[in-house]
Amino acid sequence: MQLFQLHNQAGDELVILAHGATMHRWSTLVGNQRRELILSYPEPQQYRHDRSYLGALVGPYANRIGQGKITIDQQQFQLQQNEGPHHLHGGEQGLQQQEWTLQQLQSNAVVLTCELADGHNGYPGPSHFQVSYRLSEPTSVTRADGVVLQQSCLTVELQASSSRPTLIGPTLHPYFNLAAPAQPAATPDEHVSNTSAKSINNHLLQLHAAYYAEVDAQNIPTGQLRKVSGSAYDFCQRQAIGELQLDHNFVVHGNLQQQTAELTSPDGLLTLGVSSDYPGLQVYTGDHLSGAFQPRQGICLEPQFFPDSPNQKCFPFQFTRPDQPFSAKICYWLSKESR
Numbered sequence: 001m002q003l004f005q006l007h008n009q010a011g012d013e014l015v016i017l018a019h020g021a022t023m024h025r026w027s028t029l030v031g032n033q034r035r036e037l038i039l040s041y042p043e044p045q046q047y048r049h050d051r052s053y054l055g056a057l058v059g060p061y062a063n064r065i066g067q068g069k070i071t072i073d074q075q076q077f078q079l080q081q082n083e084g085p086h087h088l089h090g091g092e093q094g095l096q097q098q099e100w101t102l103q104q105l106q107s108n109a110v111v112l113t114c115e116l117a118d119g120h121n122g123y124p125g126p127s128h129f130q131v132s133y134r135l136s137e138p139t140s141v142t143r144a145d146g147v148v149l150q151q152s153c154l155t156v157e158l159q160a161s162s163s164r165p166t167l168i169g170p171t172l173h174p175y176f177n178l179a180a181p182a183q184p185a186a187t188p189d190e191h192v193s194n195t196s197a198k199s200i201n202n203h204l205l206q207l208h209a210a211y212y213a214e215v216d217a218q219n220i221p222t223g224q225l226r227k228v229s230g231s232a233y234d235f236c237q238r239q240a241i242g243e244l245q246l247d248h249n250f251v252v253h254g255n256l257q258q259q260t261a262e263l264t265s266p267d268g269l270l271t272l273g274v275s276s277d278y279p280g281l282q283v284y285t286g287d288h289l290s291g292a293f294q295p296r297q298g299i300c301l302e303p304q305f306f307p308d309s310p311n312q313k314c315f316p317f318q319f320t321r322p323d324q325p326f327s328a329k330i331c332y333w334l335s336k337e338s339r
Contacts, residue, residue, distance in 0.1 A: 065087040079122035134154070
């Protein structure tokens with residue numbers, strides 16, 4: 001399986017697979033120790049059988065579409081129903097299971113492309129997709145308390161076009177664990193123990209969101225936005241995740257210059273920030289991880305359109321058209337104390 005290794009002077013190392021444009025490994029130096037940032041399989045071939053979207057670029061449209069039905073210009077399309085009666089993450093053999101083609105490769109950046117045929121998993125097309133991953137060089141920033149931080153960024157640019165009006169809105173699905181998660185065994189029978197040190201319960205989370213999208217029992221939005229204030233989902237102030245189960249879309253500002261979420265390691269030495277021009281951020285605490293991983297061993301922070309947006313009149317969204325190509329940008333910021 002083809003893979004591409006990127007690095008920068010901050011000690012960040014990123015390995016991208018051509019299969020699914022997947023983030024296979026991402027690590028950084030904290031002090032003089034290398035720390036893994038995301039869950040990954042020991043062998044790249046294992047991603048071909050993955051059911052958790054581990055590290056993948058998912059789509060054409062991320063998250064759920066109720067009943068798998070969309071209507072574009074008065075024409076209804078039936079998408080593949082791969083989560084009960086609903087459509088999830090582009091369906092089976094979505095972008096996450098395609099072989100992407102290398103277009104450019106540098107020491108700190110890679111550009112990959114992928115083509116999907118008209119009617120693939122029910123999507124009108126054909127559609128062309130491009131993703132670029134780029135590691136920035138480190139800069140120094142001074143925190144309010146005077147502590148100097150070393151900051152670097154992984155920027156992901158998503159672009160897509162189609163000769164027909166269609167539904168496009170992919171995202172990335174890495175499972176973050178900033179407490180140096182151990183690598184899982186090569187076979188599902190050899191489980192990694194789910195101690196508190198290996199779960200995300202002791203991670204600190206802050207979300208810059210005043211509202212979240214209410215969902216029904218099948219995780220399909222009701223169309224209502226609810227205030228986080230006074231709810232269990234209020235992370236406006238940094239706090240431990242604890243045992244709260246999250247699989248919710250939060251309404252964010254969609255500004256690349258302002259982080260929408262910050263995740264801090266239990267030891268406080270490393271913080272991951274997320275910014276994007278998407279209007280939503282899905283937060284998933286990995287409660288259904290299985291096989292080589294234990295539940296809650298990683299947390300997903302997924303910038304995206306709101307789930308089921310094409311069927312919800314009040315949700316911000318637009319279809320991709322021949323004269324209106326799709327583009328989005330996601331930035332992951334790593335901050336650690338300079339030493």
